[in-house]
Amino acid sequence: MTRRSPIGLLASALVLLPALGMAQEEPERNPGGVEGGYDPAVGLFVADSDAGFKLSLGAYSQFRYSMNWREDRADSVQKFEQEFSIPRTEIFLEGSYTDRLDFQLRTSITDGSDFELLVAYLAYRFSEDWNVTIGKQFIPLSREDWQYAQDLLAIDFSANDNTFASGTALGLVLNATIQDWLRFWIALDDGSFSAKRVLPMVEESDALLSGRFEFQIAGTEWSVWDDLIGRRGRPFSVLIGIAPAYLVRTGEDLRFGDEHQLNLDLSLNGDGYQVLVAGSWTARNPRLADRYNNYGLYAQGGYFVSDTWQLYGRYDFVSPGDQPALGSQELEDFTAVSAGLNWLPFRRTNRWKISAEVGYLFSALNNTIVAPSGTLGWLASDTAGQTLVRLQAQFGF
Secondary structure, eight states: OOOOOTTGGGGGGGGGTGGGTGGGOOOOOOGGGEEEEEETTTEEEEEETTTTEEEEEEEEEEEEEEEEEESSOOTTSOSEEEEEEOOEEEEEEEEESSSSEEEEEEEEEETTOOEEEEEEEEEEESSSSEEEEEEEEEOSSSTTTTSOGGGOSSSSOOHHHHHHOOOEEEEEEEEEEETTTEEEEEEEESOOSOTTOOOSOSSOEEEEEEEEEEEEEEOSOGGGGSOSSOOTTOOOEEEEEEEEEEEEEESSSEEEEEEEEEEEEEEEEETTEEEEEEEEEEEEOOTTSOOEEEEEEEEEEEEESSSSEEEEEEEEEEEOTTOOOSSSSOOOOEEEEEEEEEEOOOTTOSSOEEEEEEEEEOSOGGGSSOOOOTTTOOOOOSSSOEEEEEEEEEEEO
16 A cells, blocks of 8 residues: 655645635626736736636845954955845745635745745635645744745845744645734644755655644734835734644654744834734754754844835854754854845835845854855855845836
């Protein structure tokens, strides 16, 4: 008998779609109801309101210049390095085929011209407050990782996200909104606790069972949490997020919870400001090593000094916990601070943004569990102390 993994069972869910009424949702053709135009939130669109159909096309790109200064480096290591890059260009199609059936396709092109299918999912809405999505999508765990790059406060994602986040994965997600104080997501996917790990593996198939629960203890508008920027004119709101996750391994036997993660975050949003404080605990149990724990913490906040100019700052901390070192060098904490200035010329969209950022890394990156990457900005170094200056132009439609 062929053994099927939990993720393999997701394919079986497709046979349930006609039973949900999707087969009876074929839109009627009515050329008279077709319209088109531009929506700042989604880009160019064409729609047939009579049939419930809408298709939107959008894109944005980032052009970046980075400068790094390493301190106390070896003579063989260059002290100053600079680089021009286009870290990402994203093109996306999204919309509704009927008044219940939604979809999204999003591609990303990196600076190395690597083409990635970032998102490809189908969503069915049972009602205004309940829906299910299946396909490749962002998994609701940390609040930062769940944002698109265009909607970040800083120039790029944090070291916490680079180390612990799941990123996009193939799976099924159930979402519900309970009035204006609670919403949650339950997901089963083939991700893990790090965007750098590729699953499923050949010999064994892993699955991630996770959930995210958000409690809006002040405010009534969920839309204020759609980005990490915090525009002027928003009401005061407070959000608490809790997101547990368990990695299920299928080998000779099914093992549940061998590795698990817990994310907690607190967000404040108001008239021209937004603050986010988040922590993460990841317990890992490698197949050929002892169990250990990693920890992460970051805090960030931004404030608009005018309608279009914003100041921000961020603190980033990643601890190896009790993870054993691979060699003779002991692992150390990653600690970095950064501050920046954003200019967002159009109130109707976040896709146009000019940013300048300066940061300082107190640690020797090679001695931490944070891996260097082009988007993270910090360069590999065996000595403590590194200064980073970045300039970025983000634009699109």
